[in-house]
Amino acid sequence: MRYLTVTEYERIPRTEQNQKLLSRLQAFDESWCGSGGEPIFDWHDRRFVRARNYVGVIAVPGGAVEILPKIDKQGEAGKTRAQHNLLYMLSMTRKIVGEDRDLATIGTQKMPLLEQLIALFAARTLSELKRGIDHTYVTQEDNLRCLKGKLLVGQHAVKNALHREQLYCRYDDFISDTPINRILKAASRRLLFISKTASAQKKLREIIFFLDDVTDLEVAEHHFDDIHYNRNTERFQPLINFSLLVLKGMSPAWSLGKETSFSLLFPMEELFEEFIARYIHRYADQFGLSREHIHAQAIGRREWLLRREHDSSGKFRLKPDLIIDGLDGSPQLILDTKWKHLLSDAEDSKNGVSQADIYQLYAYAHRYECQDNILLFPFVAGVSPKSYRIQGKYCSHRIRVEFVKLNRDLRTDGSAFREEIGKVLGLAAA
Template identity: 35%
Template structure:
């Protein structure tokens, strides 16, 4: 199995050595990546196929074809860190996913996940297997399922209507309605589908062994195709709350962001994440934690106000990333951008897109709030302290402000949450200076 890793927006040349990839395998990976929902119209939204190399874009994860796996890692650099190791990037990416998906990774699980030797896919499979085995040891959940059957003896309640119509000529048979405690429920069917899917992908010996054990434990559960799984029937209560994290992992490995291709001459799988979407979810979840119990409330992908109206009908509906509300309404709109902001000495605008500025100015008007923020990830080329720069909108002494800020996502979750809470507090306080 050929395994290669590269960073988003970087290239890998064709070749046979350990630092390159055979062109035949590259072509198969391109075919798999081209069927991803992230591929776009041109088919190169994940990988660009060039004459001498492959180039990754802003989508990370693992693309697998027979005999080859390509891992794409995000550039998540700590302050003062010029070149992070693959191990460090995997850790940071998995922990961002854990925050966004409400998955707990304690010190015991984190220590032996294989950060250095395995790809992101193997690490996520290993995390799922460990949590799954621990949950199964406490018992597979069961629920009472309603059944209707024609039996020689009464069980449960008699279906009077069916008994005296359909079975009127068969007095030896009784139309019964009864409830039966069964493990064959939607939750277990989702778990079995996840086990079956990742069993085809795991290459690490310990993961394969764990999946065989889990497959045996779920042998009596009906096999349901992933597209037919009934996520809407899942009921989590105090009796099965421990399965919440496993459901999040199952969605991660089996849900909308998981693609399997088996069309044409290439079979392959892709576990991919759009970093802009992940960064937004990560920031939103930590903001919700940080501002819990305060006067502020955080909502995501809300608003839904229209930019234009035609004969009273709204056109061009908006959907800001994050809205921060207080008792008076919307206090701030936050738009997250997974882009590398430039040092001020290189560009006075610091690489902030004019289109992004126009978008935030429109949000300020549409949502009637005087504070809007562009939030970027911090990186090693900037100063040691995260950026927080305030600009007056429209006029030099106007009341409305646009704040351009960065946050160090390589720090601990508690540190990032504290930094975000402080950033919101300072941004919503009365203006003291242009630079905060």
């Protein structure tokens, strides 16, 4: 199986060695676009294929491509760090299963990204099943040789007039054939078909053995709607969420048949936005913040930019990536993340920040009456933070352009990263 590792917007040469893999990737990309997705690659150049803004992994018959975020220098060490950071960001945003201890274990093994994702799922699923398989009570009615539950006298008299040795009963059966177990079994079977690593295959087979009494099901999206979590089953929720990605990722369409193509893809700008919001929320105490004052996607704090004159209906919804309230409940800081690699100060004094981004933050500042407003970008060499004051006689709002360094191990170097985030927010990380 041929593996290729590239970063966002990196070129893959159309060599004879790559041609078979690229033709299968192109067929997958066309199918993906036909199902409503944005193109994963740019196919227009005859000399090479260029990755676009998705990160993750695509497996097709005979090979796989992993696309990593562009956060470090080219080379093996840079790609390894980018791979580790991608796993950390996916874990932080709950798109994959795995806590710090799981990532630490996986990080010591040199495996393709796809195999690492499978290993994380298999290890966590097996651990949870050993703690206890999901069960539920199902009411059943049947003829039995002995009394179980409640004897249904009327039905018994009709059905067993000639069979006095039988009793028609209604009883509750404690079964493991639940929607949660069906989905975990289906996902494990799919991943067993894909994985090439012996240790992961062994764990996936153990999972399937644990769930031997569970119905084999060709899972569709509506099956996930049948799950209702409670205190006993909420521990399975991250596994089910990942199973949804797995079973959808097997094909752009839900009907898979024997097709072996598979993908787990994430738009990098959305992943970066969610990662920063969840990171600040998780470490709110160290930033001296109250979690109830942090509003990701401005949930509970969304506003309209304009109102129509004749009926006062709101138009042009404003939805900042992150709003942090002050002690009085009014917005203290608005932060909008942008996954763009800007120009250096020497190339452009504005670093290539677009007018549209500035205008957007200007609208946020005025509508929310927020004094401090930040555009946050990934750091690139040669750039420096900028701070601007909005022009106006009665306005003192400012807009800042800030950066965070992602070319470090975000998991093991977390204290330095939190210190940097704290400085951006104007807060000291404890």
